[in-house]
Amino acid sequence: xxxxxxxxxxxxxxxxxxxxxxxxxxxxxxxxxxxxxxxxxxxxxxxxxxxxxxxxxxxxxxxxxxxxxxxxxxxxxxxxxxxxxxxxxxxxxxxxxxxxxxxxxxxxxxxxxxxxxxxxxxxxxxxxxxxxxxxxxxxxxxxxxxxxxxxxxxxxxxxxxxxxxxxxxxxxxxxxxxxxxxxxxxxxxxxxxxxxxxxxxxxxxxxxxxxxxxxxxxxxxxxxxx
Amino acid sequence: xxxxxxxxxxxxxxxxxxxxxxxxxxxxxxxxxxxxxxxxxxxxxxxxxxxxxxxxxxxxxxxxxxxxxxxxxxxxxxxxxxxxxxxxxxxxxxxxxxxxxxxxxxxxxxxxxxxxxxxx
Numbered sequence: 001x002x003x004x005x006x007x008x009x010x011x012x013x014x015x016x017x018x019x020x021x022x023x024x025x026x027x028x029x030x031x032x033x034x035x036x037x038x039x040x041x042x043x044x045x046x047x048x049x050x051x052x053x054x055x056x057x058x059x060x061x062x063x064x065x066x067x068x069x070x071x072x073x074x075x076x077x078x079x080x081x082x083x084x085x086x087x088x089x090x091x092x093x094x095x096x097x098x099x100x101x102x103x104x105x106x107x108x109x110x111x112x113x114x115x116x117x118x119x120x121x122x123x124x125x126x127x128x129x130x131x132x133x134x135x136x137x138x139x140x141x142x143x144x145x146x147x148x149x150x151x152x153x154x155x156x157x158x159x160x161x162x163x164x165x166x167x168x169x170x171x172x173x174x175x176x177x178x179x180x181x182x183x184x185x186x187x188x189x190x191x192x193x194x195x196x197x198x199x200x201x202x203x204x205x206x207x208x209x210x211x212x213x214x215x216x217x218x219x220x221x222x223x224x225x226x
Numbered sequence: 227x228x229x230x231x232x233x234x235x236x237x238x239x240x241x242x243x244x245x246x247x248x249x250x251x252x253x254x255x256x257x258x259x260x261x262x263x264x265x266x267x268x269x270x271x272x273x274x275x276x277x278x279x280x281x282x283x284x285x286x287x288x289x290x291x292x293x294x295x296x297x298x299x300x301x302x303x304x305x306x307x308x309x310x311x312x313x314x315x316x317x318x319x320x321x322x323x324x325x326x327x328x329x330x331x332x333x334x335x336x337x338x339x340x341x342x343x344x345x346x
Binding site for chain 1: 249250251252254256259260261263264267268295297298299302303306328330331332333334337338341
């Protein structure tokens with residue numbers, strides 16, 4: 001009897017906990033499952049709130065690929081950046097304050113994607129090294145000006161591989177220790193993780209088939225709202 | 227736990243990028259796009275520019291050979307980089323190839339053509 005009660009309590013705790021933390025993609029981002037879902041996306045060069053000046057480069061060169069692979073039409077970020085620069089817009093923070101309808105008018109974009117780097121902390125120790133990357137992604141519709149997708153997270157990537165036990169990580173760490181350019185794979189994997197939560201777009205085989213994937217942390221969504 | 231998870235994601239990402247050459251959801255082939263773009267960004271110059279141009283061309287050639295769609299923006303960026311290295315005729319051709327492949331890029335490409343001063 002007691003045993004059964006314990007099982008029931010455990011099950012209840014487990015299910016309530018799970019339903020509190022996780023949401024399906026369509027619950028979290030309903031606009032991505034109706035006519036508000038964008039095809040063309042302007043990716044604004046990353047806003048860098050860290051002291052690591054090079055961090056935005058890593059993300060600017062690696063973001064087009066995953067957005068396209070998720071089924072969207074991203075406009076090449078470097079071209080967009082050059083056009084902004086010619087217009088005298090050097091700081092992406094200024095772009096965030098502009099009405100998004102500008103992007104519809106000038107580029108034919110259905111949505112704007114902002115990426116903010118809030119942390120890029122490299123820690124070196126004798127046997128271990130890691131980089132903590134804090135990121136926030138916000139996608140805004142240019143027709144309704146509403147947030148249609150967002151993701152934020154802080155990810156620590158082990159760059160030394162001593163504690164992970166993965167051979168691949170060891171290879172990676174060797175690469176990172178030898179050349180600074182090898183942060184590109186790290187930015188790539190951080191981006192790849194973030195875009196798991198992005199509903200698939202028009203050109204993906206999974207378009208409109210991924211709505212019930214339970215992959216969105218509720219607190220992440222709420223945290224990114226402010 | 228989270229370290230293992232990250233390790234797992236890294237492993238998966240690396241295996242995917244190492245073994246398969248095309249994306250599972252869209253079928254796109256990207257070659258070393260981000261690598262040559264990054265090299266151009268940190269060390270701009272003729273050499274890095276022509277390497278990136280060659281990489282973009284090779285993504286197009288490989289995609290055509292495999293019978294898959296060229297990823298979005300690749301024709302556009304090739305046109306853009308060719309204009310930077312003063313190959314205007316080829317640049318125009320690639321920019322119009324982008325619109326042929328992705329008609330929704332029309333407004334964007336028109337904007338790029340004005341920006342590059344390639345209009346009549």
